[in-house]
Each structure stands twice: as C-alpha cells, then as structure tokens.
Amino acid sequence: xxxxxxxxxxxxxxxxxxxxxxxxxxxxxxxxxxxxxxxxxxxxxxxxxxxxxxxxxxxxxxxxxxxxxxxxxxxxxxxxxxxxxxxxxxxxxxxxxxxxxxxxxxxxxxxxxxxxxxxxxxxxxx
Amino acid sequence: xxxxxxxxxxxxxxxxxxxxxxxxxxxxxxxxxxxxxxxxxxxxxxxxxxxxxxxxxxxxxxxxxxxxxxxxxxxxxxxxxxxxxxxxxxxxxxxxxxxxxxxxxxxxxxxxxxxxxxxxxxxxxxxxxxxxxxxxxxxxxxxxxxxxxxxxxxxxxxxxxxxxxxxxxxxxxxxxxxxxxxxxxxxxxxxxxxxxxxxxxxxxxxxxxxxxxxxxxxxxxxxxxxxxxxxxxxxxxxxxxxxxxxxxxxxxxxxxxxxxxxxxxxxxxxxxxxxxxxxxxxxxxxxxxxxxxxxxxxxxxxxxxxxxxxxxxxxxxxxxxxxxxxxxxxxxxxxxxxxxxxxxxxxxxxxxxxxxxxxxxxxxxxxxxxxxxxxxxxxxxxxxxxxxxxxxxxxxxxxxxxxxxxxxxxxxxxxxxxxxxxxxxxxxxxxxxxxxxxxxxxxxxxxxxxxxxxxxxxxxxxxxxxxxxxxxxxxxxxxxxxxxxxxxxxxxxxxxxxxxxxxxxxxxxxxxxxxxxxxxxxxxxxxxxxxxxxx
Amino acid sequence: xxxxxxxxxxxxxxxxxxxxxxxxxxxxxxxxxxxxxxxxxxxxxxxxxxxxxxxxxxxxxxxxxxxxxxxxxxxxxxxxxxxxxxxxxxxxxxxxxxxxxxxxxxxxxxxxxxxxxxxxxxxxxxxxxxxxxxxxxxxxxxxxxxxxxxxxxxxxxxxxxxxxxxxxxxxxxxxxxxxxxxxxxxxxxxxxxxxxxxxxxxxxxxxxxxx
Numbered sequence: 065x066x067x068x069x070x071x072x073x074x075x076x077x078x079x080x081x082x083x084x085x086x087x088x089x090x091x092x093x094x095x096x097x098x099x100x101x102x103x104x105x106x107x108x109x110x111x112x113x114x115x116x117x118x119x120x121x122x123x124x125x126x127x128x129x130x131x132x133x134x135x136x137x138x139x140x141x142x143x144x145x146x147x148x149x150x151x152x153x154x155x156x157x158x159x160x161x162x163x164x165x166x167x168x169x170x171x172x173x174x175x176x177x178x179x180x181x182x183x184x185x186x187x188x189x190x
Numbered sequence: 191x192x193x194x195x196x197x198x199x200x201x202x203x204x205x206x207x208x209x210x211x212x213x214x215x216x217x218x219x220x221x222x223x224x225x226x227x228x229x230x231x232x233x234x235x236x237x238x239x240x241x242x243x244x245x246x247x248x249x250x251x252x253x254x255x256x257x258x259x260x261x262x263x264x265x266x267x268x269x270x271x272x273x274x275x276x277x278x279x280x281x282x283x284x285x286x287x288x289x290x291x292x293x294x295x296x297x298x299x300x301x302x303x304x305x306x307x308x309x310x311x312x313x314x315x316x317x318x319x320x321x322x323x324x325x326x327x328x329x330x331x332x333x334x335x336x337x338x339x340x341x342x343x344x345x346x347x348x349x350x351x352x353x354x355x356x357x358x359x360x361x362x363x364x365x366x367x368x369x370x371x372x373x374x375x376x377x378x379x380x381x382x383x384x385x386x387x388x389x390x391x392x393x394x395x396x397x398x399x400x401x402x403x404x405x406x407x408x409x410x411x412x413x414x415x416x417x418x419x420x421x422x423x424x425x426x427x428x429x430x431x432x433x434x435x436x437x438x439x440x441x442x443x444x445x446x447x448x449x450x451x452x453x454x455x456x457x458x459x460x461x462x463x464x465x466x467x468x469x470x471x472x473x474x475x476x477x478x479x480x481x482x483x484x485x486x487x488x489x490x491x492x493x494x495x496x497x498x499x500x501x502x503x504x505x506x507x508x509x510x511x512x513x514x515x516x517x518x519x520x521x522x523x524x525x526x527x528x529x530x531x532x533x534x535x536x537x538x539x540x541x542x543x544x545x546x547x548x549x550x551x552x553x554x555x556x557x558x559x560x561x562x563x564x565x566x567x568x569x570x571x572x573x574x575x576x577x578x579x580x581x582x583x584x585x586x587x588x589x590x591x592x593x594x595x596x597x598x599x600x601x602x603x604x605x606x607x608x609x610x611x612x613x614x615x616x617x618x619x620x621x622x623x624x625x626x627x628x629x630x631x632x633x634x635x636x637x638x639x640x641x642x643x644x645x646x647x648x649x650x651x652x653x654x655x656x657x658x659x660x661x662x663x664x665x666x667x668x669x670x671x672x673x674x675x676x677x678x679x680x681x682x683x684x685x686x687x688x689x690x691x692x693x694x695x696x697x698x699x700x701x702x703x704x705x706x707x708x709x710x711x712x713x714x715x716x717x718x719x720x721x722x723x724x725x
Numbered sequence: 726x727x728x729x730x731x732x733x734x735x736x737x738x739x740x741x742x743x744x745x746x747x748x749x750x751x752x753x754x755x756x757x758x759x760x761x762x763x764x765x766x767x768x769x770x771x772x773x774x775x776x777x778x779x780x781x782x783x784x785x786x787x788x789x790x791x792x793x794x795x796x797x798x799x800x801x802x803x804x805x806x807x808x809x810x811x812x813x814x815x816x817x818x819x820x821x822x823x824x825x826x827x828x829x830x831x832x833x834x835x836x837x838x839x840x841x842x843x844x845x846x847x848x849x850x851x852x853x854x855x856x857x858x859x860x861x862x863x864x865x866x867x868x869x870x871x872x873x874x875x876x877x878x879x880x881x882x883x884x885x886x887x888x889x890x891x892x893x894x895x896x897x898x899x900x901x902x903x904x905x906x907x908x909x910x911x912x913x914x915x916x917x918x919x920x921x922x923x924x925x926x927x928x929x930x931x932x933x934x935x936x
Contacts, residue, residue: 074813084803091795095788098934106936117926125806126919132744134368135751142755145396146762148483150769153432156487156499157770163497293735296745361752369745370735399756403763407875415854416871418767423853424865429770433763 073130083124090117193679193724194600195695202700213298216698218305219283220598225308226280229271234663236264241622241656247643257639258325259340265328266345270352271312273583274441277448278394279304279359281590282387284598286363288691288698289381291372291707296365304358307351315348317341327637329438332419332430336411343412346405353398353405356444360394363387372690374709381689381713382458382471386451389475393440393447393482401437404430428493435486443482445579446546447475449586450517453539456589457521459687460536461528464714467520474513481510491562500559507557514550518543533685534608538589541616545581549574552627567637570630573623581619588615588666595670596684600697601677602725607669614662621655681724688713688721731907743909750913754920757883761924764876768931771868778863782870783935785850785861787841791933794837795925801830802922805891805915815905817898824895827918831888838881845870873932880928883921890914 094113098106123129128136199216209217240260243252252260287295295301318324321341326334335342367388371380408430410416417423419430458465465471487495487503521543530536552574556562565571596602625648630636634645641649683692688711694703711718729739736742772779808823849857852874856867894914897903903911 075810077807077810080803080806080810084799087799088796091792091799094930094934095792098788098930098936100936102936106934110930110934110936111927114927114930118923121802121919121923121926125802125922126916131747135748138748138751138755139758142396142758145483146759146765149400149436149759149762150766152484152487152499152502153429153436153766154769154773155502156432156496157426157429158773159496159498160494161496296735297749298733298735300749357753357756361749361756364752365745365749368748369741395752395755396759399758399760400763403760407763407767410875411853414852416875417853417865417868418771418871420853424771424775424868426770429767433766 073127075124075127075130079124083120087117087120090120193681195697195699197699198600198695198697199700200599200697211302213294213302214700215287215295215298215301216284216598216700216702218301219280219285221305222275222283222308223280225312226272226276229267229312230276231667233264233267233272234660236260236267238656238660240264241653243639244641244649245653247641247646247649249640252639254639255325258327258637259323261637262324262327262345263319266315266324266349268579269328270315270349273445273579274352274356275308275359276445276583276587277452277590278363278387278390278444279308279355281452281587281594282363282383282390282448283359285594285691286366286384286387287370288597288694288702289384289689290367290370290375291690291703291709292366292370293702294370295362296370297362300358301362304355304362307358308355311348311351311353311355313348314351315345318344318348329431329434330405330408331434332408332411332427333421335408336419343409346408350402350405350409353402356394357398360391360398363391364395367391372707372709378469378472379709379712380472382454382465382468382475383448383451385472385475386448386454389479390444390447392476393444393479396483397437397440397444400433401441404433404437407433428490428495431490431493432486432495435489436483439486439489440479440482442575442578443478445583446586447478449542449583449590450475452586452590452593453521453542454517455689456535456539456593457524458714459685459689460533460539461525461530462687462716462720463524463528464717465520466523466526467516468714470516471520474516477513477516478510481506481513485510485557488557488562491559492566504557504559508554510557511550511554518547518550532609533592534603534605534612535589535593537609537612537616538585538592541612542582542585542589545577545585545616545619549577549579549581552577565630567635568630569626569634569636572636573626573630576623576626581623585615588612591670593685594691595673596677596680596725597691597696597698599674599677600680600695601673601675602680602684603673603677604669607665611662611665611669614658614665618655618657618659618662622652622659623655625649625652625655678725683721683723684725686721686723688715688719692721729906731909739907746909746913747916750916754916757920757924761876761879764872764879765927765931768872768876771872775864775868778861778866779869780935781862782866783932785845785848785858786873786933788933790837790841791929794834795929797830797834797837798922798925801827801834802919804830805918809908809912809915812898812903812908812911813905817901817903820903820911821895821898824891824898828888828891828895831884831891835881835884838877842874876928877932880921880924883924887914887918887921891918 090113094110097109097113102109122139128139199214209221212218239252240257243250243257283295283301287293318341321344324340324342324345326338326340326342330342330346367380367384407416407418411419415423418425419427421427454465454471485503485507487499488507491500491504552570556565556571556574592603592608629645629648632645634641680696682695684696685692690707690709693707732739732742736745804823804826808820808827811817811819811823845851849855850870851857851867852871853867856870858866891914894911898911
C-alpha cells in the first residue's frame with residue numbers, strides 16, 4: 065500500500081498558503097495601481113498582474129506545475145488559439161476603411177423596400 | 191470457426207432497453223449511424239425539392255418564403271445533423287477503439303451523454319420547422335437573423351446544444367487516442383484514420399465552443415437586444431461573421447479530415463501496398479487542422495472587413511493547398527504499382543480523388559480575393575462546397591460505410607449493386623454540380639427561387655442529375671438494408687487486409703477482442719505479410 | 726493485483742483512469758476558455774472602439790464590492806485545493822469541511838453579485854435596448870452593460886454550476902466514497918472551480934479597474 069498509495073503528487077500545505085498570500089498581495093497591487101493614472105500602461109499592468117495571478121492558480125492550485133506536461137500543453141494551446149482568434153479579428157476591426165472608405169448605400173435607391181422605409185420614417189416624424 | 195460471430199455487440203446484451211443505457215462505443219456509434227442516415231435522407235429529400243423548384247426559371251410549386259426555408263433547412267440539417275457527426279461520431283465511434291486495440295473509448299458515459307445531447311439538439315432544431323422554419327440560411331448572418339420573424343431561436347439553440355455533443359465526442363477521442371492505445375502501438379504505428387480522427391477532435395474541441403457563444407449571443411441579441419452585432423447600437427454585424435466562421439471554417443475540416451483518413455485506409459488496403467508517405471499524411475492532417483484556424487476570413491471578402499485582413503486571410507488560404515496536395519500526391523503514389531482491386535469502397539475512394547480534387551482546386555480560385563468578389567454568392571460557391579462536402583466527405587463516408595459494413599453487421603452487401611450504385615452516384619453527382627460551376631461564373635446568384643431564362647438549360651441538366659443521384663442512393667438503401675439479414679457472412683477479414691479491426695470476429699464481440707489483441711506488424715505491412723480473405 | 730471497485734473495465738489500472746479523466750477535464754476547460762474567449766474578443770473590440778465610454782461607464786461599478794468578491798473567490802479556490810490536499814492524505818473529515826467552506830464562499834460571491842445587479846437594474850444600467858440610465862458620457866454606453874451582464878452573467882452561471890457539483894462531491898465524500906486511492910471526481914471538480922476563479926481574475930480588472 066505505502067509503495068503504491070501515492071502515484072499522485074501531494075503538494076505541501078505550505079505551498080498552498082504561500083500561493084494564496086501572493087494572490088492576495090497581487091490583488092491589492094492591481095487595485096492600487098488602478099487609482100494611479102498611467103495612461104495606456106494601466107491596462108498593460110492590469111493584464112500583466114492578472115496573468116501572473118492566473119498562472120499561479122493554474123500552476124499550483126490546478127497542479128499544472130507537477131502534472132503530466134500534456135495537460136500544460138493543452139491549456140497553453142487554448143490560449144494560443146484564443147490569441148489567434150482575438151488578434152485576427154482586432155486586426156480587421158482596427159484597420160477598416162484604411163484603403164477604401166466603406167460607403168453604405170442601397171445598390172438601387174428606387175427599390176421598393178427603401179420606399180417602404182421612407183414612408184414609415186415619415187410616419188413617425190409627424 | 192463459423193464465419194458469423196453469433197455472440198456480438200448487436201445482440202449482447204439482448205433487448206432494446208439495453209441499447210438506451212449502453213456504454214458500448216459500438217452501439218452508441220451505430221445509433222448515431224442510424225440517426226445521421228435518417229437526417230441524410232431528410233436533407234436529401236429537401237435538396238430534391240429545391241432542385242425540382244429550380245427545374246424551371248419561374249415559380250413552380252413553392253413561394254419565395256418556402257424556398258428560403260427549404261435551403262436553410264437543407265443546409266442546417268446536412269451540416270449540423272448529418273455531416274459533422276457522420277464520420278467521427280458514427281463510424282469513428284464504432285471503429286476507433288477496435289483499431290487501437292482498446293475495449294472502449296476512454297469516457298464511455300460521456301459518449302452516451304453526447305448521444306443524448308445530440309438527440310435533444312436535433313429535436314430542438316427540428317422543432318423550429320413546426321414553428322414555421324428559418325429563412326436565414328444555415329449561417330444565420332446578422333442583422334437579418336436578429337430581426338426576421340422566423341424561428342431562429344429554436345434552430346440556433348438546437349445547433350448550440352448539438353455543439354456540445356460534438357465537443358464531447360472530440361474530448362473522448364483525444365483522451366482515447368492518448369491513453370488507451372494498446373501496449374506497443376506507438377503514434378507512428380496508428381492507422382491513418384486514427385490520425386484523421388485525432389486532428390478532427392482537436393478542431394472540435396477548439397472551435398466548437400466559439401460557435402456556442404456566437405449562437406448564444408445571437409439568441410441574446412434577439413431576446414434582449416444586447417446590440418453587439420447591431421450597427422444601429424454601436425455594434426458590428428461583421429463581428430458575427432468573424433465569430434461564426436472562426437468555428438465554421440475549421441469545422442469544414444472536421445468534416446473532411448476523417449474522410450481523408452478513410453481514404454488513406456481504403457487506398458492503401460485495396461492497393462495491398464504499404465501507404466506512401468505515412469508520416470507526411472499524418473502530419474498533413476495536423477497541418478490542415480492548424481491552418482484551418484487561420485483562414486476563416488476568406489468567407490468574408492465581400493463583407494466589408496478590412497482589406498489588410500482580407501489579404502492575409504487570402505494568402506494563408508493558399509497555404510491550405512500544401513498539406514491537401516501532400517495527401518493527394520501520397521495517395522496517388524500509393525496507387526502506383528499497387529495490386530488494386532476495384533471493390534465498392536475503393537470505387538468511392540477513387541471517386542473521392544476526382545471530385546475532391548475539383549472541390550479543392552476551385553477552392554483555390556475562391557481564395558483569390560479578386561476572383562471571389564466576382565463569384566461570391568453565386569452558384570459557383572454552391573458547386574464548390576458541394577464538391578468538397580459531398581464529393582469529399584460524403585464520398586469518403588460512403589466508402590468507409592461500405593468498407594466497415596461487413597465488420598459492423600457481419601454480412602456482405604451485394605457487390606454488383608454496390609458498383610452500380612457507386613456509378614449512379616458518381617454520374618448523378620457530377621451532372622448535378624458541374625453545371626452549377628458554369629451557372630455561377632455566368633452570374634446566377636444562389637438562394638433565389640427564380641432565375642433568368644438564359645440559365646434554363648443548365649438547370650435542367652442539374653435537376654436531372656439530382657434524380658440520378660437519388661436513384662443511386664435508393665439502390666444503396668435497398669441493398670444495404672437487405673444485406674443485414676440476407677448477406678453472405680463476411681468472416682473476420684472479408685477484404686483480406688491488415689488492421690487490428692480485421693483480426694476480431696464480425697460482427698465485433700461486445701468486448702471488441704476475444705483475447706488480448708497482439709500487435710505483430712504495422713497497419714500497412716503488405717510487404718511483410720499478406721492476410722487471407724475470409725469470404 | 727486486486728481490482729478496485731472504482732476501476733472501469735476498459736482501463737488497466739487506476740493511474741490510467743485518473744490520468745484519462747483529468748486529460749478529459751483539461752480538454753473541457755479548453756472549450757470553456759474559448760467559449761469565454763468569444764466574449765473577451767467582443768469586449769476587446771468594443772473597448773478599442775469606445776475607450777472613453779468604457780472609462781466613464783466603469784465608474785458606476787463599485788470597486789470595493791469587486792475587490793471583496795475577488796478575495797472571496799480566490800479564498801474559495803484555496804479551500805477547494807485544500808480539500809483535495811486533505812483527501813490525498815486520507816482525511817475525509819477535513820475534506821468535507823473545506824468543501825463546505827468553499828460552498829459558503831461561493832454563496833457570498835453570489836450574494837454580493839446580487840446586490841450589484843439589483844442596484845444596476847434599479848438605475849436602468851441595463852444591457853442593450855433596456856438601458857435607460859443617462860449619466861454616462863460617450864457613445865453607446867449600453868454596450869458596456871451588455872458586456873458586463875453577459876460576461877459576469879455567464880461567469881455567474883458557472884459559479885452556480887460549480888456549486889452544484891461541489892455540493893455533490895461533498896455528499897459523496899461524506900459517504901466515504903473517496904480516499905487517497907481514489908479522488909478523481911473531486912480533483913476534476915476542483916479544476917473546474919479554479920477555472921471559474923481564473924476567469925474572474927481577468928473579469929475583475931477588465932470591468933472594475935479601467936484606468
């Protein structure tokens with residue numbers, strides 16, 4: 065029994081408490097920093113602190129530091145694809161109109177549906 | 191030894207109630223198979239109705255509103271209820287554990303849960319028909335989908351739930367392939383179908399949650415007007431398209447990758463030859479899965495997305511041709527000098543090479559922005575994705591179905607009927623969709639129930655083709671159903687080929703293998719040892 | 726070798742079963758990350774489009790309540806981890822105790838969230854077309870509240886779901902179903918709970934601490 069009882073790694077109690085303390089300190093830090101105006105660095109610092117906190121939780125509370133490395137790879141993969149998702153879409157939404165101005169307008173202004181819209185707008189105007 | 195295993199997963203344990211609570215991957219897979227075949231039939235009949243309406247340029251027997259609902263239903267049923275679960279959840283579920291020498295998938299209860307979630311999702315999606323159907327197209331683009339009066343919420347909520355079924359299958363396969371391979375079965379000794387399923391599962395896990403939140407947001411938009419996709423409220427309708435295609439582009443590889451896995455199996459085994467470029471095929475599956483996540487914007491070239499984004503998406507789209515080409519060339523090289531036998535599964539594999547070749551190459555045209563602007567929303571697109579989805583996935587699925595049919599039911603179907611049916615499907619399919627390339631490049635827009643008179647001739651050809659296609663499917667239905675009772679017993683290895691699944695009796699026993707399977711050689715070692723045919 | 730009761734027939738040993746379940750859970754967490762990812766993405770775009778509005782709108786949120794909730798959730802994460810630590814050492818009693826504390830902390834989180842929500846509902850600081858508040862400068866302030874309610878709402882649903890499974894684990898642990906030999910379900914529920922915490926760690930600065 066004793067030779068086979070712990071195929072699973074047991075993290076010392078003290079480690080949990082240390083990590084918890086670090087999380088509390090970082091929470092205080094991030095709240096404090098938010099009251100200082102650092103321009104765009106506020107967001108950077110807030111995200112940096114949040115990432116450190118998240119890593120602590122993942123590494124120690126979720127045991128990734130001690131676990132099969134496959135689990136870590138899988139978790140990091142999710143972040144990679146999340147990054148792809150957000151970066152590509154931001155790349156679109158931040159660079160629209162840079163080459164050609166988007167001009168919204170009916171292809172056929174005398175089409176029937178636009179007539180209907182005009183008349184209904186006119187109705188509410190009165 | 192009898193050629194038909196009397197004690198098998200179909201009759202042990204007995205009673206229909208034992209099916210409802212079964213944890214056996216083969217039974218769950220088979221229930222999936224019945225369900226998706228039903229949905230294939232429903233979606234197919236709707237397609238026939240659509241083609242019938244398009245036989246003549248004017249309005250024949252459906253109104254514009256009904257027509258919009260028909261093509262939406264056809265798309266939604268075929269995509270969400272047939273093609274996504276077709277190969278992984280049905281054939282993959284049945285064969286994967288057997289192919290890696292395992293007793294079951296790693297998480298059998300999750301597997302059963304995924305089946306019930308699939309049923310619930312399917313019911314909710316079909317309930318939308320009772321509520322009058324949906325007329326948005328299967329892509330549910332905002333702002334139309336957030337303002338139309340039709341039953342968008344029921345349909346999208348159904349798709350939302352179906353997504354979880356797909357996710358659970360994906361999770362199950364990844365864990366199974368990582369943890370349950372039999373001793374000695376290393377990654378590079380896996381059959382290529384398993385690699386295909388692995389790449390598929392990765393996409394299912396990474397992409398499906400995004401469509402879940404997308405559809406949830408669409409429902410929120412309709413219920414509470416949250417405004418994220420509404421330009422009038424400062425939101426962005428194009429954002430919906432981004433979200434939707436972040437899932438739906440990778441998901442076309444969920445559809446095609448396991449199909450490519452089947453083709454790798456069938457081509458190697460029916461050429462009785464070691465597959466050419468094993469590692470290249472395996473890694474190209476992962477390559478396609480990864481690149482598939484970087485190209486979704488090519489569905490949106492005309493949506494008003496930034497030109498820079500469009501250029502990058504277009505460029506990466508061309509890269510997808512590389513791993514796809516690697517596969518095609520390796521298959522051709524495998525055929526070269528092989529001892530090819532033209533049984534029905536192999537016929538479908540060869541059809542796949544032809545039709546998927548056309549589908550893939552026309553995809554390159556469409557990846558070029560300038561060409562796409564012209565062809566967007568025309569029948570060229572319709573033809574292109576039917577060549578990849580039907581000419582690719584469905585042909586591979588049919589090949590896989592015929593390939594593993596004797597293993598699943600223990601009996602052979604009528605080979606002559608099989609060949610005739612494959613021929614009819616090949617001719618009917620090409621006759622239906624080749625004209626649509628011409629129609630599209632001449633400017634016939636998709637999703638209209640009427641068209642200009644000058645498109646009439648080609649539409650007649652297309653509709654007649656759809657009838658030939660249907661004849662092929664009806665013949666298949668006949669001989670497959672007949673074979674379950676009256677077919678010749680197949681024996682363990684009816685094709686005389688390698689692979690762990692062919693070493694166990696047919697139909698497969700409940701515990702998959704009567705004794706611990708032994709791994710004596712690789713999956714394609716025809717140069718070392720030639721197995722014997724049992725039929 | 727004896728065959729433990731918890732071992733399912735298709736696994737060769739407990740370790741294989743434990744590793745498989747955990748791998749499955751991590752894959753599920755991946756789907757959670759990407760599901761929330763959709764909302765984070767929408768948030769990023771809207772905030773990039775309307776930075777001033779986000780700055781002005783965030784002032785109506787109570788930093789104090791948010792901070793307290795952060796601490797509450799982090800503490801509940803700790804007690805969750807400690808309950809696994811206890812069961813690893815075969816101490817069922819302590820395990821149940823820690824799970825109970827986790828549940829209490831989760832309830833505290835929800836109660837504070839309830840006060841925040843009802844205050845906003847009262848003032849008409851609501852998502853999309855229900856938005857009736859007028860005191861915020863900038864374009865489209867309703868979008869801030871759309872994002873706020875969607876993200877914290879989805880997170881809140883996860884808190885409720887997490888509480889349900891934690892309660893279930895507590896019952897099973899009380900019945901003595903777990904030991905240092907077999908505690909996989911508790912660990913898996915723990916992973917889920919930590920993820921709920923992880924997401925809050927990002928939601929907190931994104932909504933309450935816009936500089």
